[in-house]
Amino acid sequence: MKDVAARAGVGLKTVSRVVNGEPGVTPDTERRVREAITALGFRRNDSARILRKGRTASVGLVLEDLADPFYAPLSRAVEEVARAHGALLINGSSAEDGERERELALALCARRVDGLVIVPAGDDHRYLEPEISAGIATVFVDRPAARIEADAVLSDSFTGAREGVAHLIAHGHRRIGFIGDLPRIHTAAERLRGYRAAMAEAGLAVDGSWVALGPTDPGRVRADAERMLAGRDSAAGPVTALLTGNNRVTVTVVRVLAGLERRVALVGFDDFELADLLTPPVTVIAQEPALLGRRAGELLFRRLEGSGEEPRRVVLPTRLIPRGSGEVPPHP
Amino acid sequence: MKDVAARAGVGLKTVSRVVNGEPGVTPDTERRVREAITALGFRRNDSARILRKGRTASVGLVLEDLADPFYAPLSRAVEEVARAHGALLINGSSAEDGERERELALALCARRVDGLVIVPAGDDHRYLEPEISAGIATVFVDRPAARIEADAVLSDSFTGAREGVAHLIAHGHRRIGFIGDLPRIHTAAERLRGYRAAMAEAGLAVDGSWVALGPTDPGRVRADAERMLAGRDSAAGPVTALLTGNNRVTVTVVRVLAGLERRVALVGFDDFELADLLTPPVTVIAQEPALLGRRAGELLFRRLEGSGEEPRRVVLPTRLIPRGSGEVPPHP
DNA sequence: TTGAAAGCGCTAACAT
């Protein structure tokens, strides 16, 4: 910028004015400055600008896996909101590891992102307290923060799961299994709670072997599904229906069921592409990942614009979409 | 940092040394500094650090749509490479708009990202020349740069499409349609070229109504597919097989075919989740989006480490995966 | 082993 000023024969501040479109420059001066800018290939250094202004016009997003079909639209939605506010989005995947979430979030804070959207993996977010009080707006999405008060945008996992299981019960099922994510993950715990609530409301006992929580890698999910479907561990017999705890689990279970002779009912948490073209089409409890992301982004920027409201929890409803797999009657 | 130094009763540089793990500090001094850091909740301001060092330890990625199942794993792979090199990833979606691509790329350059990975949407990348000569390493992925020399990591679209069409021909098809992306997109043009090559090699004429390029929104794709399948525009009659130009197109066409009485053969460009569980399972020409991303990231960091090689074009092979839909015989 | 001073490139505040 100094060079531009020298070349245009003007002061530093005049160049700054031109670059930033500030008023108070004669057209003629402006033209000279622009020429110098072009000639020198000058481009404003935003690092310096950021340092001076104290705002980075960037927000960070920490989620589990950018490539997960559930989180990709969420991320895209946050990006759209950021873009609408002139901010860039810095992304990081935590791989469901609390330590990595922490590292990423703190790295983003060190860069002085204006705000942070986090899909929490860890179980203690007190590490963010100093950052939040230092002014970094923070919104949690998909799962609430642990051990601190903060904004959160969630889906109603409990009600969703309860409705899904009630749906299976209404179609005659009595032995229903639940295969979910790691129990330390809030949504997994809530969905399990919903499952239990629906069973209890129908007066059905839950056999211990009907519930399997764990990592969502296909190997684990497949093993648990096969075990439940064989029913050897259970005095009560094999399950005739399954509730799956998220889109990763559902996809694996669909594969397991595809290899089976008998029809097993299935309700999956999360909608997924092509669910309606499978045989049978898959009944799901749909969330709206893009809406989660959008709401989180909006909440974040409202905070950034200085709304001093109390931390807020937004809970979005889920929607049961019957497509066929959830309406399969129990196998005799 | 100044405050920390004051509180610990040491010089500024000593704090800097401790924060950055540089040698030359007695354990006792270090302890005092660390105490002060904790007490004050100090966190290094990376903006200032970046300004001083001239390196941001961040790379930018501009792609079409972060939420597209093809690009999501690509993005994730670039992120992994960046992470391995201690860098953060800033993401932006161009929505297939050249102007937006340009804006995003220049915004990232203004932030002085160390490097840039771009899935080009525009058709002229000369705007990047000053940035590249200013030292911002740039790698194009999925499609080559236009009008500048630069590294590129691509899939072999031409060969992939040619093999796909040859496969359909080998299964008896003579009237084969191609539904692809906008013709200005390099991959779409290459795939069309592959389609034409395979037809020509088999001595088959291509009716004008058998080729439809355009945006990949479901409405357009559906209309074109239905038109080709009805065959009213064509003296040669309706097509008995289709090649689809990318995963978005394939998914829409699968829906169209699902509503049809007669069986139409289909080979889709790009693999996609659950392709093997559809009826019939979908034969695809698979790319490896994660590998594209990884290679691009690796190339980028090799450049950053100062390899002065000529711009390089890496072309990855595609793989035909027969699953059923591509082996359907022609309808009489 | 430690620290003082200079300066990265920009903008805010205050001249002129």
Next chain:
DNA sequence: ATGTTAGCGCTTTCAA
């Protein structure tokens, strides 16, 4: 309308 000065928070350089 334009320029000058100070300083954002850090690292680099060089001296103690």
